[in-house]
Structure formats: structure tokens, C-alpha cells
Amino acid sequence: MRGFLQLTWAETKLFIREWQAVFFTFIFLPMLLILFQAIFRNDPSVVFGNVATVDEMVPGFIAIGIASNAIYIIGGVLSSYRERGILRRFRVTPLRPGAVLASQVLVVYAMTMISALLLMLIARPFGLKIAGDPYSMVGAFTLGALSFFSFGFLIGSLFKTARITYSVNTTVFFSMIFLSGAAIPLDLLTPFMRHIAQFIPLTYVVNLLRDAWLGRGLGASWPNILVLTVFFAICAFVSSKAFRWE
Amino acid sequence: MEGTGNQEAAMKAISVEGLIKNYSSVRAVDRIDFDVGAGEIFGMLGPNGAGKTTTIECIEGLRNPDGGTIRVLGLDPQREGYELRERIGVQLQATALYERIRVREALKLFASFYRARSPWADDWEKLIEPLGLADKMSSYYHTLSGGQKQRLHIALALVHDPEILFLDELTTGLDPQARRAMWQLIKEIRDRGKTVFLTTHYMEEAEQLCDRVAILDHGRILALDSPADLIASLGGENRILFTLEDPYDVDCFQEIPHVSRVERIDSQVALYSSQSSKVLLELIKRADVSGWSLHDLHVQRATLEDVFLTLTGRALRE
Ligand SMILES: Nc1ncnc2c1ncn2[C@@H]1O[C@H](COP(=O)(O)OP(=O)(O)OP(=O)(O)O)[C@@H](O)[C@H]1O
Numbered sequence: 228m229r230g231f232l233q234l235t236w237a238e239t240k241l242f243i244r245e246w247q248a249v250f251f252t253f254i255f256l257p258m259l260l261i262l263f264q265a266i267f268r269n270d271p272s273v274v275f276g277n278v279a280t281v282d283e284m285v286p287g288f289i290a291i292g293i294a295s296n297a298i299y300i301i302g303g304v305l306s307s308y309r310e311r312g313i314l315r316r317f318r319v320t321p322l323r324p325g326a327v328l329a330s331q332v333l334v335v336y337a338m339t340m341i342s343a344l345l346l347m348l349i350a351r352p353f354g355l356k357i358a359g360d361p362y363s364m365v366g367a368f369t370l371g372a373l374s375f376f377s378f379g380f381l382i383g384s385l386f387k388t389a390r391i392t393y394s395v396n397t398t399v400f401f402s403m404i405f406l407s408g409a410a411i412p413l414d415l416l417t418p419f420m421r422h423i424a425q426f427i428p429l430t431y432v433v434n435l436l437r438d439a440w441l442g443r444g445l446g447a448s449w450p451n452i453l454v455l456t457v458f459f460a461i462c463a464f465v466s467s468k469a470f471r472w473e
Numbered sequence: 474m475e476g477t478g479n480q481e482a483a484m485k486a487i488s489v490e491g492l493i494k495n496y497s498s499v500r501a502v503d504r505i506d507f508d509v510g511a512g513e514i515f516g517m518l519g520p521n522g523a524g525k526t527t528t529i530e531c532i533e534g535l536r537n538p539d540g541g542t543i544r545v546l547g548l549d550p551q552r553e554g555y556e557l558r559e560r561i562g563v564q565l566q567a568t569a570l571y572e573r574i575r576v577r578e579a580l581k582l583f584a585s586f587y588r589a590r591s592p593w594a595d596d597w598e599k600l601i602e603p604l605g606l607a608d609k610m611s612s613y614y615h616t617l618s619g620g621q622k623q624r625l626h627i628a629l630a631l632v633h634d635p636e637i638l639f640l641d642e643l644t645t646g647l648d649p650q651a652r653r654a655m656w657q658l659i660k661e662i663r664d665r666g667k668t669v670f671l672t673t674h675y676m677e678e679a680e681q682l683c684d685r686v687a688i689l690d691h692g693r694i695l696a697l698d699s700p701a702d703l704i705a706s707l708g709g710e711n712r713i714l715f716t717l718e719d720p721y722d723v724d725c726f727q728e729i730p731h732v733s734r735v736e737r738i739d740s741q742v743a744l745y746s747s748q749s750s751k752v753l754l755e756l757i758k759r760a761d762v763s764g765w766s767l768h769d770l771h772v773q774r775a776t777l778e779d780v781f782l783t784l785t786g787r788a789l790r791e
């Protein structure tokens with residue numbers, strides 16, 4: 228337990244010292260939100276089905292934060308630790324393998340949560356109205372985060388080197404961002420692309436978060452919950468089989 | 474009856490029987506047996522690819538052997554790994570750490586992995602000072618030099634004051650001064666009653682540091698003894714070396730009493746003998762009579778290098 232806590236503390240410091248991660252999570256995303264607000268203004272628009280733009284956009288951006296931390300941090304860090312022999316070094320101590328994974332998840336979960344709060348704070352001057360109740364929001368966030376973190380583990384387990392993982396990550400990340408409705412409303416896409424979006428897991432995170440944030444309730448969002456739970460189970464199972472310490 | 478068994482087990486820190494390890498078709502370790510006594514510095518000496526890392530990592534429980542039995546402190550590294558890892562400290566041959574962790578943080582982090590409280594927890598300087606890292610406590614890992622990283626990894630292996638210390642190539646990358654300081658440190662650890670298992674391909678390191686040395690080649694132990702006894706097994710011969718430009722007849726060296734063998738490379742002559750001082754006296758007498766001038770005359774003690782050469786017909790380092 229002491230090992231787990233110290234490791235979590237160390238991982239927190241390491242996250243903060245890694246400027247790319249901090250930049251993307253805490254600076255780039257909020258800045259992008261401000262930029263989008265400046266471009267689209269906050270009119271209830273037809274594209275967003277009469278919902279104020281900022282209210283749609285914030286859950287979308289939170290989903291982007293989840294995806295980027297899951298794919299780049301969890302996926303990337305894991306394969307780079309393995310590649311550099313850090314995981315192997317831990318294996319000759321009494322530290323349990325689960326503690327390494329759990330501390331990683333905990334730190335990234337907390338950081339993603341902070342970035343979500345930051346996005347909400349920044350969106351307030353743009354007239355953000357949150358209709359959802361905190362429990363559904365935390366619940367939706369947690370399911371979205373955990374399902375994507377297990378996807379990050381899957382990527383980190385499947386690919387041998389950090390370099391390959393990085394290229395895969397970038398491809399996966401950008402296709403998800405643009406095809407999930409997180410950054411661009413799905414209604415703007417061609418019907419074919421909208422069809423594709425149904426096969427993008429992040430789409431379901433975006434939908435789930437929007438349902439929670441806009442106060443539609445989790446009950447109405449059950450298809451998203453179902454899809455993400457199955458996605459979580461598959462990724463967790465496959466990555467636990469594929470995972471290698473070295 | 475049982476008492477003797479326990480006592481015997483207590484004397485042995487490590488016992489290895491019939492250890493085999495294959496990598497696909499390559500047999501990296503080929504049925505080796507040895508015991509390491511509690512409180513000794515045991516070294517494995519061998520050239521690149523001899524199987525040293527494979528052996529040490531099987532003992533640490535990092536690799537699964539394909540045959541044989543291993544007991545470390547009476548525990549099976551495969552089945553009782555967690556129990557064992559509380560009591561051993563390991564420095565791996567190839568290893569790394571988080572780039573942006575500070576030395577102090579790394580020490581604290583590793584110390585937190587163990588049940589026992591680190592004896593240095595209140596004063597890390599005491600652990601790190603003999604390793605020459607005292608002024609690096611707040612440095613990031615990635616700013617350390619290769620040798621400093623190596624020394625930090627040794628400190629990390631020591632944080633919990635383990636009963637057995639495993640060191641895979643402990644002085645690779647260290648300068649000669651740091652290397653000697655490291656030997657001194659390892660001896661002090663042994664003198665505190667700890668067992669040290671190390672691998673090396675420096676014969677000088679094996680000779681100076683180890684109580685017993687196993688010479689490993691192609692996954693087999695060719696010889697196992699104290700360095701002094703290994704060298705003595707060559708018949709205790711020393712080498713008398715000199716350069717002689719003047720014309721001479723080889724037989725006149727061969728017939729000097731106690732000379733067992735003569736070797737010549739151009740004008741360099743080497744006489745082998747277990748009675749080097751008598752040979753030396755006679756040699757000087759003859760040189761005087763014949764009017765030769767012997768240049769660069771010196772006596773060389775046999776080393777583990779010669780042992781390796783005799784056992785394998787190859788030099789340890791080529
Ligand atoms: N993971 C591995 N997969 C395949 N072959 C391996 C692996 N590890 C070691 N070998 C092979 O096993 C043999 C012994 O390797 P090992 O690393 O044990 O040697 P070593 O004595 O430690 O050498 P060095 O002095 O270079 O560290 C070598 O032929 C090596 O190529």
C-alpha cells in the first residue's frame with residue numbers, strides 16, 4: 228500500500244514535469260475552446276439542435292481530454308516504461324504489478340478530471356449552463372474515462388516499441404477526434420462519415436457526456452452505457468492477455 | 474538430523490542444481506550447479522554471451538528456467554517470488570528509470586516497495602555518500618552521467634538493506650577510481666554479513682573482489698574456486714619476461730633449472746616457472762657471462778586471464 232501511494236505520488240510529479248501532457252491537457256484544450264467560442268459565438272444554432280454551442284462543446288472537449296490522456300499518456304507511458312526496462316526493474320521488487328497499473332490510472336483519472344473542471348470554468352464566461360446533476364456527470368465521466376483507459380492499456384500492450392505506439396496513437400487519436408462529434412458536430416459530416424462515426428468508440432463517450440451534461444439523464448443514454456461497458460470489457464480482457472512486462 | 478539440514482540450508486544463501494535455460498534453439502545455460510555460501514562475494518566470470526545474465530536473472534526470478542532447481546534463502550524464486558524479493562537487492566545489467574525523477578525521490582520510492590523500513594530513511598546521504606552521489610540528491614535522473622546512473626542503481630538495490638545483493642556487471646562504465654571505490658564498498662557490505670552475487674567480465678575485478686569465482690563459458694561452469702586456488706591450479710607458475718636483441722640460442726633458456734616452458738615473440742622472451750627467483754638469479758648470471766643486455770626484465774604473476782586461457786584456449790577479451 229505504501230508502495231502504491233508513493234508510486235502514485237511519483238507518477239503525479241512525473242505527469243506534471245512532462246510538459247507535453249500538461250500543455251495539451253491544461254493549456255491547449257482550454258485555448259481551443261476559447262478559439263471555437265470566438266469563431267462560433269454562443270448562438271443556439273441549427274446544427275446543434277437548438278442547444279447553445281458552448282453547452283455542446285464542453286462535454287465534447289472533455290471527451291477529447293479523456294481520449295488524449297488515455298491514448299497518449301496511458302498507452303504511450305506504458306510502452307515507454309516497458310521499452311526502457313522500468314517495468315522490469317519493478318519486477319525484482321515486491322511491488323505488485325496491479326499497483327503499477329492502478330497508480331497510473333488514478334493519476335491520469337485525476338488529471339483528466341482537473342482538466343474537465345478547468346474547461347467548465349473557462350466556459351462560464353461564454354454562458355455555459357449545466358443542466359445535469361453532479362452524480363450523473365461524475366458517473367458518465369468515470370465510465371468514459373475507464374473504458375478509454377483500458378483502450379490505452381490495450382494499445383500500450385499490443386505494440387512493442389514506444390515509437391510504433393506513438394504513430395498508432397496519433398492516427399487513432401485524430402480520426403477519433405474528427406469522427407466522433409467531439410470537435411465537429413456530427414450533423415456537419417456527410418451521411419457516409421456519420422455512418423463511420425458509429426464505429427468510433429469515442430462517439431459514445433461524447434454522446435454519454437452530452438446526455439449527462441445537458442441533463443437528459445443516464446437512463447436515456449443506456450445504449451452509450453452499454454456500448455462503453457462492452458468496449459471496456461473487451462479492451463481490459465485483451466490487454467490483460469497481451470500485456471508483457473518486458 | 475533435521476537440525477543439521479537447517480544449519481546446512483542456513484549456510485547456503487543460494488543453491489543451483491542442473492539449471493538449464495534455452496532461447497528457442499540456443500542453449501544459453503547448460504546444466505550448471507553451484508552453491509553460494511552466506512556472507513561471501515561470489516563472482517561469475519565469463520566473456521560476452523557466456524550466460525551470466527541469464528543465470529543471475531533466473532536466480533532473481535526474472536526468467537523462467539527450462540530445467541533444474543534454484544533455492545535462494547531457501548525460497549523458490551518462481552513460486553515464492555514476492556517473499557524473496559523483500560530480502561534481495563538487484564542491480565540489472567540493462568535498466569533505466571523515469572527520466573524526470575530526482576535521486577532523492579527515486580530512493581524514497583524504491584524504499585516504499587519493501588515491508589521493512591529502510592535503515593537510511595532518515596538520512597539518505599549516508600547511503601549515497603560512499604557512492605559519490607551526495608551532491609546529486611536533487612538532480613534529475615536524466616542529468617546524471619552514465620557512471621552516476623550506474624551508482625544510483627546500486628544504491629536502489631541497497632535501500633532495504635537486503636540479505637543478498639545481485640550485481641550484474643557492477644562496474645561497467647565506471648572509471649578506474651570509481652571502480653576501486655565500488656570494490657571497497659562491496660567488501661564492506663560483505664563484512665556486514667551480506668551475501669553478494671556478481672557477474673563480471675573483468676578478470677581483475679573477479680580476482681580482487683571475489684571470495685570465489687565461477688568461470689563460465691558457453692553456458693557451462695569450467696572451474697569454480699577462490700581466485701588464488703584457481704591461479705594455483707595452473708601450477709603456481711609465474712612468467713619472467715624480457716627483451717633480448719643479441720643473438721642467442723633458445724636451448725640455453727630451456728636448460729635453466731625449473732624453467733618449464735619458453736615462449737618467444739620476436740625479441741620478446743617469456744620463461745615460465747614456479748621458482749621464478751631461482752630462475753631469475755641463474756638468468757642474470759648467464760646474461761653476465763654471455764654479455765647479453767636484458768631489457769625490460771620483469772616477473773608477471775599468473776592471473777585469472779591465464780586460467781581462462783588454459784581452460785578454453787582463448788583469451789577472455791578479444
Ligand atoms: N532474451 C533473449 N532471447 C534470446 N536469446 C538470448 C536472450 N538473452 C540472452 N540470449 C542469448 O543467450 C546467450 C547468453 O546471454 P547472456 O545475456 O546470459 O550472456 P552474458 O554472459 O550476460 O553476456 P554479457 O557479458 O554480454 O552480458 C547469448 O548467446 C545471448 O544471445
Ligand SMILES: [Mg+2]
Binds near residue numbers: 525527566
Ligand atoms: Mg550479461
